[in-house]
Amino acid sequence: MLVVKNLTKTFTSAAGEVNALTNVNMTVNTGEFASIIGKSGSGKSTLLSMLGALDTPTSGSIEVDGVDIAKLSASKQTAYRAKKIGFVFQYYNLIPNLTALENVMLALEFGGMPSKKRKARAEQLLTDVGIEPDQQLRKPSRLSGGQQQRVSIARALANRPAIVLADEPTGNLDSETGKKIFDLLHKLSRSENTTILAVTHDMDIAGRTDRTFKLKDGQITV
Amino acid sequence: MNVVSRGVKNAVRSPLRSGAIVVMLAISIGLILSMLVARSSVEAKITEVKANAGTKITISPAGVNGFAGGGDYLTSTELATITGTTNITKTISTLSDRMATTDTNLESSLTMGSFGARQERFNSSSTATTSETAPTDSMFANDTETARPVPTPQVTVTGTTDVNSVSTDGTSLTISSGTTIDGTSSDLVALVGTDLATKNSLTVGSTFTAYGSTVTVAGIYKTGNTFQDSGLIMPLSTVQTLTSQTGSISSITATVNSSDNVSSTVTSLKTALSTKADIVSQAEQAATSVSSLTSISSLAMAGVIGATIAGAVIVLLAMIIVVRERRREIGVIKAIGGSNRKVMIQFMSEALTLTVIGAIIGLALGVAVSGPMTSSLVSSQTSSTSTIKTGSFGAGGPSGMMQRGMSQLSTNFTSITSSVTPTVFVAAIGITLIIAIVGSAVPAWFIARIRPAEVLRTE
Numbered sequence: 001m002l003v004v005k006n007l008t009k010t011f012t013s014a015a016g017e018v019n020a021l022t023n024v025n026m027t028v029n030t031g032e033f034a035s036i037i038g039k040s041g042s043g044k045s046t047l048l049s050m051l052g053a054l055d056t057p058t059s060g061s062i063e064v065d066g067v068d069i070a071k072l073s074a075s076k077q078t079a080y081r082a083k084k085i086g087f088v089f090q091y092y093n094l095i096p097n098l099t100a101l102e103n104v105m106l107a108l109e110f111g112g113m114p115s116k117k118r119k120a121r122a123e124q125l126l127t128d129v130g131i132e133p134d135q136q137l138r139k140p141s142r143l144s145g146g147q148q149q150r151v152s153i154a155r156a157l158a159n160r161p162a163i164v165l166a167d168e169p170t171g172n173l174d175s176e177t178g179k180k181i182f183d184l185l186h187k188l189s190r191s192e193n194t195t196i197l198a199v200t201h202d203m204d205i206a207g208r209t210d211r212t213f214k215l216k217d218g219q220i221t222v
Numbered sequence: 223m224n225v226v227s228r229g230v231k232n233a234v235r236s237p238l239r240s241g242a243i244v245v246m247l248a249i250s251i252g253l254i255l256s257m258l259v260a261r262s263s264v265e266a267k268i269t270e271v272k273a274n275a276g277t278k279i280t281i282s283p284a285g286v287n288g289f290a291g292g293g294d295y296l297t298s299t300e301l302a303t304i305t306g307t308t309n310i311t312k313t314i315s316t317l318s319d320r321m322a323t324t325d326t327n328l329e330s331s332l333t334m335g336s337f338g339a340r341q342e343r344f345n346s347s348s349t350a351t352t353s354e355t356a357p358t359d360s361m362f363a364n365d366t367e368t369a370r371p372v373p374t375p376q377v378t379v380t381g382t383t384d385v386n387s388v389s390t391d392g393t394s395l396t397i398s399s400g401t402t403i404d405g406t407s408s409d410l411v412a413l414v415g416t417d418l419a420t421k422n423s424l425t426v427g428s429t430f431t432a433y434g435s436t437v438t439v440a441g442i443y444k445t446g447n448t449f450q451d452s453g454l455i456m457p458l459s460t461v462q463t464l465t466s467q468t469g470s471i472s473s474i475t476a477t478v479n480s481s482d483n484v485s486s487t488v489t490s491l492k493t494a495l496s497t498k499a500d501i502v503s504q505a506e507q508a509a510t511s512v513s514s515l516t517s518i519s520s521l522a523m524a525g526v527i528g529a530t531i532a533g534a535v536i537v538l539l540a541m542i543i544v545v546r547e548r549r550r551e552i553g554v555i556k557a558i559g560g561s562n563r564k565v566m567i568q569f570m571s572e573a574l575t576l577t578v579i580g581a582i583i584g585l586a587l588g589v590a591v592s593g594p595m596t597s598s599l600v601s602s603q604t605s606s607t608s609t610i611k612t613g614s615f616g617a618g619g620p621s622g623m624m625q626r627g628m629s630q631l632s633t634n635f636t637s638i639t640s641s642v643t644p645t646v647f648v649a650a651i652g653i654t655l656i657i658a659i660v661g662s663a664v665p666a667w668f669i670a671r672i673r674p675a676e677v678l679r680t681e
Contacts, residue, residue, distance in 0.1 A: 045678045048678060054673070054675035054678065075561065078556070078559060079559070081674075082558065082560075083559070087557050089677060089678070093677055095551055095554065096551070097232065109224070110558060111559065115224070167678055
């Protein structure tokens with residue numbers, strides 16, 4: 001379970017202090033597929049980076065299965081990202097000179113899986129998301145956008161994370177492919193009982209998630 | 223696939239750029255190796271010069287140079303002073319004399335020539351009055367303007383405590399037949415120069431007359447020096463006795479225990495002997511030679527440092543470019559759980575891979591060019607030092623010791639050979655590692671500063 005309490009993030013810029021997030025409170029149950037919608041600059045990405053331990057909040061707490069990740073040391077945060085969090089990015093962010101298989105194996109390496117078991121696990125994950133064995137040995141540049149996003153989902157799920165954070169997962173895909181990716185995420189949240197939190201501006205997609213949080217000027221409005 | 227192999231793989235990710243970096247590195251590493259080789263070769267030579275030429279001091283009677291000049295010979299008193307001086311380990315004493323036709327039955331193998339005739343004029347001026355009354359060969363009497371005796375070159379006699387001091391090439395005297403003589407004895411024996419022996423048909427065991435005594439030929443020597451090869455070598459005390467100059471010495475070569483003590487020993491000798499002797503140390507001449515060698519050495523060291531900095535900067539800039547280019551990738555690796563340490567190791571192995579490839583090519587290159595580079599470095603410097611070879615040692619006489627010293631100095635430059643020793647090789651590899659470490663330390667710092675949150679920024 002994910003519990004966010006009074007989360008505030010303040011950036012100091014040349015123009016003075018800017019509140020990116022103000023007193024955000026939200027709870028997402030395990031296995032739930034939630035979405036966060038909001039306009040550009042509403043604080044979506046900031047919230048996502050806090051939840052993913054990519055950045056530390058100014059105040060407030062983020063509890064994942066009872067552990068406050070905001071108070072973890074830098075090395076513990078890295079370990080948290082490796083084991084408890086899976087990221088799916090808008091631009092896939094696969095490592096360009098590694099094959100699809102190696103990209104997934106990289107996440108398994110960081111998750112601490114013994115090197116001998118990595119390959120079989122990565123192949124299974126890629127097959128589950130619909131990447132054929134011959135495609136698994138291709139580098140990202142030789143895969144389509146939809147295929148790359150599937151690889152990135154496989155990578156996100158590699159270490160059986162508590163939460164998958166998706167930043168505009170369909171934002172760079174055509175609507176048909178986007179729908180397939182959404183369906184894949186939805187299916188996985190059910191089959192793997194993984195909490196999925198997706199940032200999107202696509203109301204159509206948001207409407208089909210279990211729950212939707214609306215973010216406006218750094219505050220949850222619903 | 224682990225973090226190191228990813229780094230190695232990344233090194234060849236962009237073959238063209240990696241190739242260019244490797245070539246630049248290879249050149250600088252090759253330069254480092256060849257400069258190190260040049261430096262160690264020159265340093266070895268400096269040590270050799272200091273050890274050999276630098277420890278000898280030549281003491282001659284004040285005002286005397288060979289057979290020219292004037293003054294009193296050194297005596298056993300001065301010899302005792304010299305022998306008693308601190309740091310002097312060995313002395314070689316020499317007494318030279320020239321035998322006229324009245325002193326010996328030997329005929330000089332040297333022809334008078336214009337130089338000899340001129341010398342003869344000075345020598346015979348004092349005997350001019352007697353020669354005017356003496357009956358002379360009619361043929362010459364008619365031809366010469368003044369009534370001087372038939373000019374004949376004289377036979378040079380070197381009495382020495384060490385016959386090897388006559389050798390002109392710095393090594394032991396070459397005895398072509400017979401055996402050498404003991405310079406410390408007082409036997410009536412002699413080593414005869416090969417030219418003189420041929421002229422007078424002398425062989426080992428032959429005898430000849432010198433100063434009224436019969437001297438036996440113990441051996442024939444050959445130096446390749448026409449002046450030396452037309453002379454005689456006898457034990458010092460034999461010459462002193464025969465010429466009635468007991469205790470007289472025309473030249474002393476003293477050996478100092480360490481090249482570092484030469485100048486202080488020269489100073490104390492000058493104080494002790496004051497006006498009685500002229501003191502010349504080979505170290506003073508060697509210093510000129512060594513100073514130019516030292517400048518080559520420091521030039522080579524500057525080259526090593528310069529090339530090292532260049533190599534480090536090449537790796538540094540290359541890695542900074544690579545890190546900047548892969549900023550997003552580094553962010554992704556961190557976001558999916560890669561630690562700073564792992565990312566740094568990955569980039570360091572990438573830098574090390576480039577450096578190692580560059581080093582292999584560079585070291586091969588260095589081995590190939592170090593020989594020609596050392597000789598070109600040395601030859602460009604020798605032109606400025608050529609003056610030392612034509613020093614003021616033109617005067618005749620048994621200046622074998624001086625000649626030996628000079629010939630040694632002149633060979634300093636020609637005998638420098640470059641060789642890639644294991645030490646130099648290890649030093650080059652060590653420097654290469656420094657390049658890789660310095661070259662990847664700063665990029666590592668950049669890596670640590672990349673925040674994983676940056677990956678959430680849209681492109």
